[in-house]
Amino acid sequence: MASVQKVQIVGDLTKEKSKPKGFKRTQKEWEASIAEHIGKFFDKMTIHDILRILVDAGVFIIGCDVAFRENWNQPLWGGLQNLIMLEFARTPYGNSTLGGSAVFAYWLVALTKASFIYSAPPGTQPGTPPEYIPGTGLMVYR
Helix, strand or coil: CCCCCCCCCCCCCCCCCCCCCCCCCCHHHHHHHHHHHHHHHHHHCCHHHHHHHHHHHHHHHHHHHHHHHCCCCCCHHHHHHHHHHHHHHHCCCCCCHHHHHHHHHHHHHHHHHHHHHHHCCCCCCCCCCCCECCCCCCECCC
């Protein structure tokens, strides 16, 4: 029977260890470091990650657009609200019965509001009758 020996690998002792640079770097070193980190980020990215980013961006843009058309003071909150509900739907709690019904109710209300907003004639507020130019029957666009 062969005997097994444990070997501890220490590393290359001939090579001098360099100290970390920290924040004391030249601009060229900073650019190289940042480029290396960005390269590693994109190397690890999969098609699933890219599709998820595209869906998140679409949901955010639609939420911002709906909030803008409703004349919110901060339309970004509409996009963030949509992103929060999308992330909640992706969690294990969002897949449960209670979480799923909450997500469904939110999206039902959001889609109903969006349908009213996008079906309104341009230049009008949702739920208000359009303005017409007297005697012509043409709508006023503002």
